[in-house]
Amino acid sequence: MEFIILSSLTAVLLLISFLKDRKKSMKALKMAGKRLLKIVPMILIMVILIAIILYYFPPDVMSRYLGGENRWLAMLSATVLGTIALIPGFIAFPLGGVLRDSGVPYMVIAAFTSSLMMVGLLTLPVEKQYLGMKVSLLRNLVSFVIALTVAVVTGICYGEIF
Amino acid sequence: MNRKTISLTVIIIICMGALAALFVLDPEAPGAIGRIFASNILSMLKILPFVFILIALFDVWVNREIIERHLGEEGGAVSFLWAVLLGGTTVGPMIVCLPVAAALYKKGARLTVIFTYIAASTVVRVPMTLFESSYLGVKFTIIRYAVSLPLIIGTSVLMGRGLQKKNYEIKE
Numbered sequence A: 001m002e003f004i005i006l007s008s009l010t011a012v013l014l015l016i017s018f019l020k021d022r023k024k025s026m027k028a029l030k031m032a033g034k035r036l037l038k039i040v041p042m043i044l045i046m047v048i049l050i051a052i053i054l055y056y057f058p059p060d061v062m063s064r065y066l067g068g069e070n071r072w073l074a075m076l077s078a079t080v081l082g083t084i085a086l087i088p089g090f091i092a093f094p095l096g097g098v099l100r101d102s103g104v105p106y107m108v109i110a111a112f113t114s115s116l117m118m119v120g121l122l123t124l125p126v127e128k129q130y131l132g133m134k135v136s137l138l139r140n141l142v143s144f145v146i147a148l149t150v151a152v153v154t155g156i157c158y159g160e161i162f
Numbered sequence B: 001m002n003r004k005t006i007s008l009t010v011i012i013i014i015c016m017g018a019l020a021a022l023f024v025l026d027p028e029a030p031g032a033i034g035r036i037f038a039s040n041i042l043s044m045l046k047i048l049p050f051v052f053i054l055i056a057l058f059d060v061w062v063n064r065e066i067i068e069r070h071l072g073e074e075g076g077a078v079s080f081l082w083a084v085l086l087g088g089t090t091v092g093p094m095i096v097c098l099p100v101a102a103a104l105y106k107k108g109a110r111l112t113v114i115f116t117y118i119a120a121s122t123v124v125r126v127p128m129t130l131f132e133s134s135y136l137g138v139k140f141t142i143i144r145y146a147v148s149l150p151l152i153i154g155t156s157v158l159m160g161r162g163l164q165k166k167n168y169e170i171k172e
Helices: A002-020 A022-056 A059-064 A071-084 A089-101 A106-118 A124-131 A133-157 B003-025 B029-045 B048-061 B064-071 B078-088 B094-106 B111-123 B126-136 B138-165
Strands: none
Touching: A002 A022, A002 B048, A022 A124, A022 B003, A022 B029, A022 B048, A022 B094, A059 A089, A071 A106, A071 A133, A089 A106, A089 B126, A106 A133, A106 B111, A106 B126, A106 B138, A124 A133, A124 B094, A133 B111, A133 B138, B003 B029, B029 B048, B048 B094, B064 B078, B078 B111, B078 B138, B094 B111, B111 B138, B126 B138
């Protein structure tokens, strides 16, 4: 779905661009190719890391770590797990639904999905190319704290803490 | 050889070494990992070239003034609304927002707005949100939004202002 929208949008805009100005469009294409090539090595490293982690911790194994007795500990480990996991949303949220049905508190699910989306240790090789290592780490640290905050507030709102 | 290529080579050698060790310890691993790798790379290839073409088109066609007026120093509070909307409609994996952020920066968007955009694209993705609320309930989504949005804007402003003073720049 995303692919169809994205590719047709690109094709239409590229066509309009070429009709308006051939030279400018060629320049844009060259620019796109150069930038893509520059980031490819880091993307390769990232995908290798993802593949290794996903092999040893497939989503169903991960979910086993989230059902612990101590909900604070479970929340913290869910946040940590979320930072190293890279699961697309269309798998993560149904997984969240399954977890909830098996009795995992909302605060743990919120911790996992929030940090999953906001924090990415595996994407660091790519992120540092644009933002620099220091700022990338800072951004991820801040996001980690925000994910924890979201989890705690979720716990309060669902009456899981008080 | 500069430092970058050396560290890159070292990382690649370590990866190769790790893979070789895996092959000895767990003969099934490399094949399985290779398959996951291939499917992930494929999904990246389906998105990234288009993203980079769109960014380049943005680069050659969109006037710097427009970005400066709406997302630059003179943009005011509305800039953050744009940043959140732009982040929410970004498609693909998280890393897509990074080259977009770099392009916006080059066109004169201010740092506070760019950090808001990056954070928003990890928090308020519209298609993901629909998924989330259908599996976990609307209440869950509302709580997440209500807590994250003010926090990401607040921290982005702090980070942006702090870094601006240090002459920080986003690389292309």
